[in-house]
Amino acid sequence: MSYTNFLYHIVFGTKGRLPLITNEIKPRLYEYLGGTVRGMDGIAFEINGIEDHVHLLANVPPKLKFSDFLRDLKANSSRWVNDHFNRNFAWQRRYGAFTVSQSQFDVVRNYIRRQEEHHRKFDFKQEFESLLIANNIQIDEYLWKE
Numbered sequence: 001m002s003y004t005n006f007l008y009h010i011v012f013g014t015k016g017r018l019p020l021i022t023n024e025i026k027p028r029l030y031e032y033l034g035g036t037v038r039g040m041d042g043i044a045f046e047i048n049g050i051e052d053h054v055h056l057l058a059n060v061p062p063k064l065k066f067s068d069f070l071r072d073l074k075a076n077s078s079r080w081v082n083d084h085f086n087r088n089f090a091w092q093r094r095y096g097a098f099t100v101s102q103s104q105f106d107v108v109r110n111y112i113r114r115q116e117e118h119h120r121k122f123d124f125k126q127e128f129e130s131l132l133i134a135n136n137i138q139i140d141e142y143l144w145k146e
Helices: 026-039 066-085 102-113 124-134
Strands: 007-013 043-050 053-059 096-099
Touching (some): 007 066, 007 102, 026 066, 043 102, 053 102
Antiparallel strands (some): 007 096
16 A cells, blocks of 8 residues: 655636636636546545636645646536536636645645735736745746746
8 A cells, every 4th residue: 555645725717817716707717617526436535716817725646647637627627617507607728726735735725715905916827826836836938928
């Protein structure tokens, strides 16, 4: 038996960073995202965001290739929103995924829980770029192009 704990802080936005995650769909979308993660044998510990993006703190099982996990999560959830709310909903192609050590679990979880408060001061672009910098990831010229 192998013993793993692959924790990720995952961030992805709506296509064009449009404010598509309305109060009407937000709780059901987050439930759906959590259920989809569980359906792939992962654990969604926290899900939150604002109108134009979402954050997840999740354990992804080692049997899954991370890019396949995220592709399926985004594709299934955008299809679900369109089927249930008759919207022209889509996620942006790019995403951020950052590994989280167990010692930082509560810090990241609280950060995700406080998204509305956090975004009174910073927009998604500022937040995402600060996450890239904090994780020593170079910001390239294509970051904000769809």
